[in-house]
Amino acid sequence: MQVTVDEDRCRGHGICGTLCPEVFTLTDDGYSVAQEPGVPAGFEQAVRDAAGSCPERAIIVT
Ligand code: SF4
Numbered sequence: 001m002q003v004t005v006d007e008d009r010c011r012g013h014g015i016c017g018t019l020c021p022e023v024f025t026l027t028d029d030g031y032s033v034a035q036e037p038g039v040p041a042g043f044e045q046a047v048r049d050a051a052g053s054c055p056e057r058a059i060i061v062t
Contacts, residue, residue: 001039002062003047005032009058016054020046032058 003023005016012030016023023043024032039047051059 001044001047002037003034003039003051004037004060005034006058006060007031009056011056011058013055016050016059019050019053023047024050034059 005024010031012026012032014026014030014032016032017026020043023034023036023039023046025035026032047059047061051061
């Protein structure tokens, strides 16, 4: 599983960083960065939950 955050869509709600801080790091202004594109084993569902919870649909899972 790969995950990226579309920085043009992200509006810094921070939900992803709350749901899965192991994968999503929030910058000082609250915007999200996927630490690594490859999702570590065991975090697939948390990443899917974060993607489904992002109001901007900025999280792209492939
Ligand atoms: S939940 Fe969506 S909009 Fe909010 S910080 Fe994460 S990627 Fe950005």
